[in-house]
Amino acid sequence: MRFLPPVLIPAIFLASCGGGSPTETAKKELKAVTEAPAAPAGSGVVAGKITFTGAKPVMRTVSMDATPACARMHKEPPKSEEVVIGADGSLANVFVWVKSGLPAQKWPVPAGKVTVDQNGCVYKPHVVGLVTGQDIEFLNSDETNHNIHPLPRTNREWNESQPPKGDPKVKQFTQEELMIPVKCNVHPWMKLYVNVVPHPFFAVSGADGSFEIKGLPAGDYTVEAVHERYGPQEIKVKVDATGTAKADFAYKG
Ligand SMILES: [Cu+2]
Known part of the structure; x- marks a missing residue:
């Protein structure tokens, strides 16, 4: 038999007695324990492109x-990913999220995990x-030891080594925080940025500078873009x- 957490037992007991307000209260309690709040059925989109004009x-x-x-994993020594600009001026690795305007509710935590691989002694992807x-799951695909070390301002700092091809490490960040730098204590060039927000309405610009945030309810939103070197920018949109509301950002450098 599946173990029932103690908090459920009085709720089930009361629910089975029938009638009266205590039962209704118990049902509510049971629902609160067993069900995550449903996301509103939204199908609005914010999409745009990030460009670098400087x-x-x-x-x-x-x-x-x-x-x-690490070196033998690369045909040529790689470039730093601090600023990744395409031939047409597209700016990659920009975190874009709905900063304000969403309905006040607790959003369910997605069951799926975000995976970061250490591959060729580079964090892939560079921004999550x-x-x-x-x-968030950290993999080590390399034949070398890595040391994962987030440097948050509000979340808990941790620092753990992971052996070559070691078991995945699964972690959580419990506080909202943007652009948490993660370094490797063994390889000083390794850098990852983790962004933690209280809802699922975010994206990271791709190599073509584009991003898309789907599933939004209709509303007026402030959308923020954040780049590790060039910082934040905001745009107000009506969805x-x-x-699909357009939100194009331009960084001058
Ligand atoms: Cu490393």
């Missing part, structure tokens, strides 16, 4: 010579978003029940 910065080349297991309390 003088293109030159990214340093990362030398992995100190760790041959997750919902407060959602699982219709089934429409």
Whole structure:
């Protein structure tokens, strides 16, 4: 038999007695314990493109010579991913989220996990978003030891090593916080940014600079873009029940 947490027992007992307000209260309690609140059925979208319009910065080349297991994974030494700009000025790795305007409710934590791989001694992807309390899984696909070390301002700091091809590490971040830097104590060039928000309405711009946030209820929203070097920007948008609102951001550098 499945173990029932103690908090459920009085609720079930009262519910089985029938009649009267205590039963209704008990039913509510039972629902609160067993069901996550449903997300509103929204089908609005915010979509856009992030561009970089300033003088293109030159990214340093990362030398992995100190760790041959890392260096041999790359045909050519990779460039720092601090600023990734495409030929057409697209800016990748920008975290975009709905900063305000959503209905006041607790959003369910997605059952799926966000996966970050350490592959070629590079965090893949370089920027991730997750919902407060959602699982984030760290893999080590490399034949070398890594040391995962988030440096949050409000979440708990931790620092754990992971052996070559070691077991996945599953963690959670319990507080809302943007652009948490994660470093590797073994390989100083490794950098990941974790963004933790209280709802699922976020995206990260791709190599083509585009992003899309789906499933929004109709409303007036403030959408914020955050880049690790160039910081935050905001745009206000009006989303219709089934429409797509445009939110294009431009960084000048
Ligand atoms: Cu490492």
